[in-house]
Amino acid sequence: MDVRSILNDLSLSAVVAGFVAVLIGFASSVAIVFQAAQAAGASEHIIVSWIMVLGIGMGATCFFLSLWYKAPVITAWSTPGAALLATSLVNVSYPEAIGVFMFAGLLACLVGMSGLFDRLMNWVPLPIACAMLAGVLFQFGLSIFTSMTEDAFMVATMLLVYLFAKVFLPRYAILLVLMAGVVCVLGRAEQAIFSMIPVQFGHLVWVHPEWNLSALIGVGIPLFIVTMTSQNIPGVAVMRGSGYKTPVSPLISWTGLASVVLAPAGGFAFNLAAITAAICSGNECHRDPKKRYIAGLSAGVFYLFAGFAGVSVVALFAVFPASMVAALAGIALLGTIGMNLKTAMLEDSTREAALVTFLVTVSGVSFAGIASAFWGILFGVICLLVSKLKWSRTR
Template sequence: MSKLMSDLSVSAVVAGFIAVLIGFASSVAIVFQAADAVGASEAMKISWIMALGLGMGATCFFLSWWYKAPVITAWSTPGAALLATSLTQASYAEAIGVFIFAGGLALALGLSGLFDKLMRWIPLPIACAMLVGVLFNFGVAIFTSMQTNLLMVSVMFAGYLIAKKLMPRYAIVFVLIIGLMMTVFASDADFSGIPLELGQFYWVTPEWNMSLILGVGIPLFIVTLTSQNIPGVAVMRSSAYDVPVSNLLSWTGGATVLLAPLGGFAFNLAAITAAICSGPESHPDEKKRYIAGMSAGIFYWLAGIAGATLVGVFAVFPKEMIAALAGIALLGTIGANLKSAFDDDSLREPALVTFLTTVSGVSFFGVASAFWGICFGVLVLVVQRMEWHK
């Protein structure tokens, strides 16, 4: 406990809060679309938020504490998008069976140890290039958001530049305060419709439909692995956290299996929000950034307990504020990974191909561009290192 208190910092706690804020505000609508696709009632939707908050909170808090690294988990946003379009003919109980199956595959892959071995075969510059490709549009969003809300985003960005010069450790804290104040005092801000209530869990026993399990469960597993877990590992590797990633995959897969009947459809390693907690803005000392992961866990718990209220609060925040906050918080991570990706002359071209493929957003066979970026980058590297005999 004494070490925990000595490592505690305002910047790390705020990094955890921002991670939760951005995670919920940027994609909770997609989760509700997935719930609507399987005919979930309002009580069921609230149970989804509570189960997701409980699962992400527990995995963030305890894994960060155990490994002394900012281990950030999240729900699968691409997975939710997949479910919203693929489960329209499924019953709610059959959907639960799909969630459990996909979580079981992740658990099995983690227990096998193969995921950790696979990720260690990928050169760090290629992993960093893939991560930059994933984060690139968040950095660009700082400036595209100015087109629709010039005043708010410009003031937030100017505040960041000033704070970075005068008090760099608290620059993101300052930006968050500016964004919140401008939202609260905006003329069109309406907090009157926010419900003040606690939700309840809603248990549904799964049913097993083999066509859905194979047709949706396997794609859900693949999409979550390629678009969330692999970039999540890249975040930790780029920040020099040597955590056994197969163990992390086992825990997130296990959490999915346990909480799926309550609405926890898919847990995985986070990428964007993890980058916020793993960067220097969280804490200058990388050994103390685990506090950001533990803080995110606590905020996830609070979000789950007050699910209906929190969703209402997040709905008030302008999308430009969320986009600008995410982009500004990720600037340091984007810059550091750009340097790591292209610093080695011998790996520059494979890294460039990885970055371009990832940022393009291409998807083949329903598999996300992050996976194909790694594949094409490694392919270029293999061809470069082949010995050609005449």
């Protein structure tokens, strides 16, 4: 590790991008993780173990992968996977659930080691990938304005701060937006709830897996599919859309291996992030793409703190209003949404296919339990192939 090089590349905007990614990653979906853990029959101590091991796993993979590849490699827990588990583990014992997590992680590891996922992503044209990503992020952009119905003053203040900051202090725009949101929260009577946050650390609870064939097939395979299609594909699209040529297969292998190793303590599924990765790979993070890996290191450190702090950090994130988190995420992603829409619609030959991809993804349709991001790419590629066939016949 070249510490001097890291210090030279260090920037406040990149560190803040990493912090915002962790804040949004935890605050936006930690409740779903609680539901999944409860569905698995986890006790209160085991639920704390889940939060701790997820933070540790994401922190370690973010930090070391970003450092190794000198790119903002952001990992996350599988939020769609957690939603799937919350409805699928009712008749599965907790040790059997651990076996399911390890099985799904092993499948991801094998797919990564085989190089199959890397080859698959090379078949997806960049405009299609960008259109899919824009569709995934579109709802977050809308959330800036839908959250105004809950708290018009705070969201409008954050948006105005962003607009002025983009003119006068563009590198620190998201930091100023975050500060504006925190000031709004602190300026209200409910700030007293900060004093109720417990200051304590949990501990990891390791449980040996049990193997139930029906659970492995009925829950493990869907968990693997949902994680790959809903998380890893958009995650790769973020990296490609931002110009990073980091090899995909090793990243999939490492996140799959992390799932296998940490599953006994509650690490149900690790994968490449999409939403939070977009925050750490855009121009708002740093103008120089070669220095944005600092955001990955920053996210890794903050994830580790969040994991070790356990209950205290989760309670802290719960204090921030949902409207603030939604507005912060949407504002942080405005530039990325615009950039991907521009790339998707730039070429006449791929515009219609990209539009189909975008619309299918935004629609949220789900077939066979597989999320719209996958179907958006599939429909877009089919549309592109047909249009090329038509073009070749007219020549």
